[in-house]
Amino acid sequence: MSLTREEVLRAARLARLELTEPEIARFIGELDRIVAYVGELAALDATSSALTARAAVDDAPLRDDAHRASLPHDAVLAAAPRAAGGAFAVPAFVEEP
Numbered sequence: 001m002s003l004t005r006e007e008v009l010r011a012a013r014l015a016r017l018e019l020t021e022p023e024i025a026r027f028i029g030e031l032d033r034i035v036a037y038v039g040e041l042a043a044l045d046a047t048s049s050a051l052t053a054r055a056a057v058d059d060a061p062l063r064d065d066a067h068r069a070s071l072p073h074d075a076v077l078a079a080a081p082r083a084a085g086g087a088f089a090v091p092a093f094v095e096e097p
Helices: 005-014 021-043 073-079
Strands: none
Touching: 005 021
């Protein structure tokens, strides 16, 4: 089964991509090969493979959670682009009623 130009354009529209004519032609071939490969994978017999509930590392290296002194309040505010009233001053982006 070969992908059609319309299917590629629909996928591009869903991804909010604007494709040129050469890109459309290239993606028809590339996406067609991807779909064919997925079809090959779907045809494989995986019944003898063990199920995997999750793929996580159980023994991740973690550092000790230790109390450390923080930076002085005045030094932090001195490095900020804007400060007011003892806090960071940021532009308002939500209009209050």
